[in-house]
Amino acid sequence: MATAVVSAPGKINLTLDILGRRENGYHEMEMLMHAVSLENTVRLTTLDRPGIRLNCSNPAVPTGEKNLAYRAAQAFFAAWGHAVGLEIQVEKRVPMEAGMAGGSADAAGVLVGLNHLVGGVFSQQQLCEIGLLLGADVPFCIRGGAALVQGIGEKITPLPPLEQCWLVIAKPNQGMKTAGCFAAYDALAAVRHPDTRRALQALQDQNLPALGGLLENVLEQAVPLPQVQILRESILKNGALGSRMTGSGTAVFGLFSNKNQALRCARRMYGFGGSFFLARPVGYGAKLLSLE
DSSP states (O other): OOEEEEEEEEEEEEEEEEEOOOOOOOOEEEEEEEEEEEEEEEEEEEEEESSSSEEEESSTOSSTTTSSHHHHHHHHHHHHHOOOOOEEEEEOOTTTTTOOOHHHHHHHHHHHHHHTTTTOEEEOOHHHHHHHHHHHHHHHHHHHHHEEEEETTTTEEEEOOOSSSSSEEEOOOOOOOOHHHHHHHTTTTTOOOOOHHHHHHHHHTHHHHHHHHHHHEEGGGOOOOOHHHHHHHHHHTTSEEEEEOOOTTSEEEESSSSSHHHHHHHHHHHGGGGGEEOOOOOOOOOOEEEEO
């Protein structure tokens, strides 16, 4: 038996824009995305007997073919043309139904870990191509860092990761399914779009005050949950340079230049209910921690 342990960061959307819809129904996206230090741990162990077995620290997570990590193993074996018995253990830290790509991070962790276990048969780009078959966020979760992500997630332009800043992430008790969020967006009569080019320049310049003022997510306008707006306004009142919902929600994040200020904000948020995290932007995606 051999074991690979992989760290799988979640992500936030600094900006999220929808440019249109393809004939196949997929939305054409343009996003500034950043990996964060809120990370799941994926442990992969080869077995003498065939099949895939999956265990998760969160009992609410399905452990069969409905699980993206399970399907990632299937997709890897299909692309490789071989299969091995495999046990997958996922330690969840990225909240569910948060818009932080927790499931996609797990899938990325499985693809990266399996690639190490079988001797690196695929390049990172090839892993991203396999990942895109599973979900739009999986390729980014493999690459991580900061990036301009376009199309349906297949066009990834790496950018310099943010430095010298902190994040407060607030996840209300209510969640929202991605499909429901996009359906609500499609029904909107008018949408406020982000200025992605200016936000990209602020990111490249490491200009945190400018970037904070340019955070925008069109899907936030489609989420009918008052708690999202309440959390965002509270984070701003507690000194954040900017605050937005990430992805299809419902997690909200605030951008801070000062750790102590971020800590004070996080402590003051506990009375709102839900879950709160202090995190940092990170410059990596799914990465190997150990191989035995």
